[in-house]
Amino acid sequence: MISMGEESMDVVECKEWYLVSYAPKGLPTSSNLRLRTVPLSLAVDSIPDGHVAIEMLFFSIDPYLRSRLNGTVDGLHFSQFELNQAITIFGIGRVKRSKDSKYKEGDLVLSENFRVAEYCVISSCDIIGKIDATSGISLPDYLSCLGVPAFAAWLGIEVLGDPKPGSNVFISAASGGVGMIAGQLAKLRGCRVIGSTGSDKKVKLIKEEFGYDDGFNYNKEEDLDAVLSKFFPNGIDVYLDNVGGKMLESVLNHVNHFARIPLCGMISQYNEVWTEREGVRNLLNMVGKEVRMEGFILKSHFNRFGEFAKEMEGYMKEGKIKSKNKINIGIESFLDSLNSLFTSSNIGKLVIQVKD
Numbered sequence: 001m002i003s004m005g006e007e008s009m010d011v012v013e014c015k016e017w018y019l020v021s022y023a024p025k026g027l028p029t030s031s032n033l034r035l036r037t038v039p040l041s042l043a044v045d046s047i048p049d050g051h052v053a054i055e056m057l058f059f060s061i062d063p064y065l066r067s068r069l070n071g072t073v074d075g076l077h078f079s080q081f082e083l084n085q086a087i088t089i090f091g092i093g094r095v096k097r098s099k100d101s102k103y104k105e106g107d108l109v110l111s112e113n114f115r116v117a118e119y120c121v122i123s124s125c126d127i128i129g130k131i132d133a134t135s136g137i138s139l140p141d142y143l144s145c146l147g148v149p150a151f152a153a154w155l156g157i158e159v160l161g162d163p164k165p166g167s168n169v170f171i172s173a174a175s176g177g178v179g180m181i182a183g184q185l186a187k188l189r190g191c192r193v194i195g196s197t198g199s200d201k202k203v204k205l206i207k208e209e210f211g212y213d214d215g216f217n218y219n220k221e222e223d224l225d226a227v228l229s230k231f232f233p234n235g236i237d238v239y240l241d242n243v244g245g246k247m248l249e250s251v252l253n254h255v256n257h258f259a260r261i262p263l264c265g266m267i268s269q270y271n272e273v274w275t276e277r278e279g280v281r282n283l284l285n286m287v288g289k290e291v292r293m294e295g296f297i298l299k300s301h302f303n304r305f306g307e308f309a310k311e312m313e314g315y316m317k318e319g320k321i322k323s324k325n326k327i328n329i330g331i332e333s334f335l336d337s338l339n340s341l342f343t344s345s346n347i348g349k350l351v352i353q354v355k356d
Contacts, residue, residue: 014040016086016117017334022071026271027339032069033087035332040119047099053121054093056114060143061328061337061350062177065089066270086115090148092131092139093120094355100124108133110142116334118354128305137316140325144349146312148298149177152264153240154308155301157185160262160294161238165190168232170251173242175202176341177349178264180210182240184321187211191238194231196247202347209322224250235259243268245278252285263295271342324348 015037023032042053068078068087081087091114095107103109103124108131114120131142144150156178163169169186173179174195183206186193195206195215206212214231221227228236228250235256241248244266251261269277286293315321326347328337331354340346 010043011039011041012119013037014117014119015331016115016120017331018086019069019081019083021083022080023069024071025273025276027342028066028069028335030335033335035334040117040121042097042119042121044097044099047097047121049099050125051099051121051123052095052103052109052127053097053119054109054111054114055096055119056091056093056117056331056354057108058092058139058143059114059116059331059334059352059354060090060147060149061334061341061352062090062148063265063267063270063341065338066342086117086120088113089116090114090143092142103127103130108139110147112148116331118331135313137313140327140349140351140353141316141323143351144177144323144325145181145316145321146309147349149349150181150312151298151301151305151308153178153182153185154312155296155298155304156240156262156264157182157189157238158311159301159304160296161186161240161260163189163191163238163260167191167237168234168256169193169238169240170228170232170236171195171240171242172247173197173265173267174206174210174212174215175347176242178240178242180206180324180348181321183210183212186238188315188320196243205324205347209324218247225253228254238262240264241266245269245280249278249280249282252280252282252291255285255289255291257289259289259291261291261293263293267342326350328352330354 017035020034021032047053068081090112095103095105110128111126113126169191171179171182175197183193193212195212196218197203198219200217203215203217206215216227232254236254237256237259239251239261241263242265245268
């Protein structure tokens with residue numbers, strides 16, 4: 001709580017990103033998302049009870065954000081951002097003022113409902129938890145190894161995929177925020193792990209830094225069936241799907257009996273309206289081989305976030321899990337950062353640093 005004698009921060013000029021118009025197709029532009037400056041009071045008396053004023057430090061840039069800009073609920077069923085309102089995001093902030101006794105000035109906190117802004121005032125109910133500044137874990141790693149993409153990877157591999165030692169595991173978008181963690185988790189289970197990426201540089205990265213057994217650059221492969229036959233002569237036991245489309249269709253030609261396919265995301269389809277997305281024509285393969293394909297979203301599993309965090313912290317302290325973070329500086333970089341997820345330029349977990 002704030003003491004009576006503490007100097008107050010009254011009104012700050014706060015930059016924030018807001019939604020001007022929806023973007024049902026293609027990459028969003030400055031016609032859809034814009035940056036504006038608004039006054040925001042951080043004075044104690046202006047903060048409602050049970051709320052905290054936050055100075056933003058880091059934003060997590062993740063593909064699901066794109067699906068909230070369509071204007072209609074698509075297959076991911078995320079609620080749409082409201083027009084003329086600031087958009088929200090998962091990130092790390094520092095408490096500047098508190099009207100909740102559980103939080104004090106200087107606390108570092110995580111939330112999935114921060115505004116994409118330099119400052120915001122949120123309900124303490126929206127805070128996922130505090131960060132231990134003495135843990136030795138860097139703040140960006142709380143958004144990668146301990147954040148949204150790692151939780152998705154953990155659910156996909158540890159919970160839904162559940163591969164046994166010696167299983168053949170395939171992971172698409174292997175050098176991204178989810179893929180880099182998923183591959184390492186599968187290797188810790190004693191699996192043979194192959195990944196697909198968008199460049200030769202990324203193939204080298206997943207093998208040398210993340211321990212993948214091998215990988216391929218899908219942009220250089222005209223025949224996905226042929227390349228999967230090459231890397232999986234004994235078939236695929238677990239496929240963590242991050243891209244959908246043609247890759248998913250090809251995988252279904254190579255799955256083993258009782259294979260599992262956790263559907264984490266389909267980034268190749270996010271910028272198309274559903275009627276123009278690529279269909280999968282060989283779902284019948286799932287019947288004869290009794291394949292289990294299961295989609296999942298994180299909010300349905302948040303009751304396991306503590307279990308995930310404890311396990312991942314242990315792996316990190318033991319040096320068993322590595323991360324690679326791409327950090328863009330400044331809130332101004334948000335739109336370009338988001339769009340870079342849908343090109344071959346992005347490597348690792350993308351984070352925006354708002355403040356030091």
